[in-house]
Amino acid sequence: MVRTTGMNGVEVGRTIDRLAHEIIEQLGVPTDYSLVGIVTGGRPIAERLADRIEESTGVRPKTGTVDITLYRDDLYTGLEKPVLGETRLPFELTGQDIVLVDDVLFTGRTVRAALDVIMDYGRPRSVKLAVLVDRGHRELPISADFAGRFLQTLKTDKVEVHLSEEKSNDDRVTLIPTDGEDK
């Protein structure tokens, strides 16, 4: 099986630009939608999308974060107790469109948990999903409305997303294969 490689800084930047434009194309000027990043990987991507959307439309969408720790379906399955992150939704969700943002879409379980968090805070008009990378292997019926890049992976591979805070070209997506299980 031929696996795609990761992405470099330039590619990550272009992909975020394209995602921002697709969001504007579908949802328009951000007067009644907000970007909500999943802690921790989705948060910086949501902020960058907000930057791009502001550059293009002149309006900065509201941003928030959801932490899914308390809503995980694997809390008792042998993971170290995860450190709690911050859920910060400083705006009314009811009646709004929400774009949920994460770095990597894999099994879909994180998104399932994030949807539950959002529903406990309010009743949005709609929730859409934007991800930088879709690496396949879904375990739940969930798909991205805005996907940056599809990566062919084995289920055992790891995908690491590194986004630098200072927006330098240090950004990268790395695919780390695990040996021995190739078919």
Place this chain on the structure above:
Amino acid sequence: MNRKDLLGLRDVSREEITEILDTAERFRSVSERRIKKVPTLRGRTVVTFFMENSTRTRLSFDLAAKRLSADTLGFSASSSATKKGETLMDTARNIDAMKPDAIIIRHSAAGSPHMLAKAFPWSVLNAGDGINEHPSQALLDMLTMRDHLGSLEGKTIAIVGDVYHSRVARSNIYGLTTMGAKVVVAGPGTMCPPSMAHLGVEVRHTIDEVVADADVIMMLRIQRERLQPGMMSTVNEYSHFYGLDLERLKLARPDVLVMHPGPINRGVEMTPDVADSEQSVILEQVTNGVAVRMALLYLLLGGEQTGGEEDAS
């Protein structure tokens, strides 16, 4: 934090206390949401087993467990079969047969939570054992102090009243000294014997000596149920020498915090105008209590090490 039980703060490290308080800060937001509930402990059973009277602590633990979606059931002294002569171990074996995941116990005998923790597989949280410890109260006190003081390191905490018979004081002394705070206790000799110094605190016998330098003044309740004859002459005399009124509060720093674990005997430990003063953070203590107890239940019951799959996005 990797432990089954929380029996006291005596053997809890600085790192663990910091982890509990940091986790509690996150849990505060759950109580401010529209739906004040997260599914974290769904399907888990938490038993509150209170063999001494309690309002705050039992309600607070009960609410904390419910906000984490655990099922709770309560035993109390007046309603349980212990009234009919059942021993603590027999009661515990019966509770055990109902497959609980955690028990929150208050008992007049010091060490009873420790006995249950050794004998049974479920988590035991000490909600007050005799004059020994009341760790969740001390943790909520420390969270309240940290909110206002930033850090506990180097701060001076005055604890006034019947320190010797107070499990709240003992847990606070263990926790605060672990966190690097200086603890000064004051009370009559019968309630603050010089031997308390071996806990790492300074012992004083007048309230005026401790109020002036304190960042926090913690007033303890006069526990009439634990007082023996001769410990003090009259309540009025105690109040005259050790009660906190506005005059004495003027000796303190203007930004001092006044705390009390409740229930307050208004007019005994402190006058009503002090209890309701700007410096009083007594109701914040109650709010923080729910967050601290959610953190404890989460840290003790969430995420057991049973071997399993890896994180999946």
